[in-house]
Amino acid sequence: MNTETSGLAGKHAVVTGGGSGIGAATAEALVRAGARVTLMGRDAARLAAQRDALNALSLSGTAGDIACIAVDVTQEAAVVAAFEQAGPVDILINNAGQAQAAPFAQTDIALWQRMLDVNLTGVFLCTRAVLPGMLERGYGRIVNVASTAGQTGYAYVAAYCAAKHGVIGLTRALALEVATKGVTVNAVCPGYTETELLRASLDQITSKTSRSEEEARRILLRNNPQQRFVTPEEVANAALWLCMPGSAAITGQSISVSGGEVT
Secondary structure (H helix, E strand, C coil): CCHHHCCCCCCEEEEECCCCHHHHHHHHHHHHCCCEEEEEECCHHHHHHHHHHHHHCCCCCCCCCEEEEECCCCCHHHHHHHHHHHCCCCEEEECCCCCCCCCHHHCCHHHHHHHHHHHHHHHHHHHHHHHHHHHHHCCEEEEEECCHHHCCCCCCCHHHHHHHHHHHHHHHHHHHHCCCCCEEEEEEEECCECCHHHHHHHHHHHHHHCCCHHHHHHHHHCCCCCCCCECHHHHHHHHHHHHCHHHCCCCCCEEEECCCCCC
């Protein structure tokens, strides 16, 4: 393995929501950089398929470099058990998330709580599980996958925006607490990205407005200077950079990966 692809050799990374989309792309980027990776998520079959795909790359030459653990990040006891099973963690990618749209007047307490639980409380629980070990070892990288919805407002997703703004607030506060401890805490904030969440947004627009998918795509891209959606790999590259040795001075930041939509 050459130095270009071994910057994270010997490091153990956990990626939540690692079975698809941004999580899967980030896991692959970490593996290519030499890290040992544990995928976490609710869908055990999807995680296993992603693990097999990563193992098939044979990038590290070491069997068992990729593990997977099924867990619901909103459940405190389950998160504690999952991270005990995973062992010491050097890098945490808090990627698990969910988006659901509704006008504010139709946002009931169940939707509100679900958005907070998945997008914010999950980040809190997973971070709390790994932080003591990182502080003890004097090293850690925490990257929270937030959203441009944490940097600006979008109509009809008040609960999601509130949760993602919370993720950025948590990122900034924790970064200050651990700034002298060898641990960095950052967020990447994707704009609309080619994932299942984007597909759900497009489906919702087409079903509720009778517009075509092409028209729905134009609606979502109207404020994007590049006039295109972000790819999962582009988000993964930003997350990987924050984990590399050369980024040790970067902490408390919320990096927009959005084609210039948020600056």
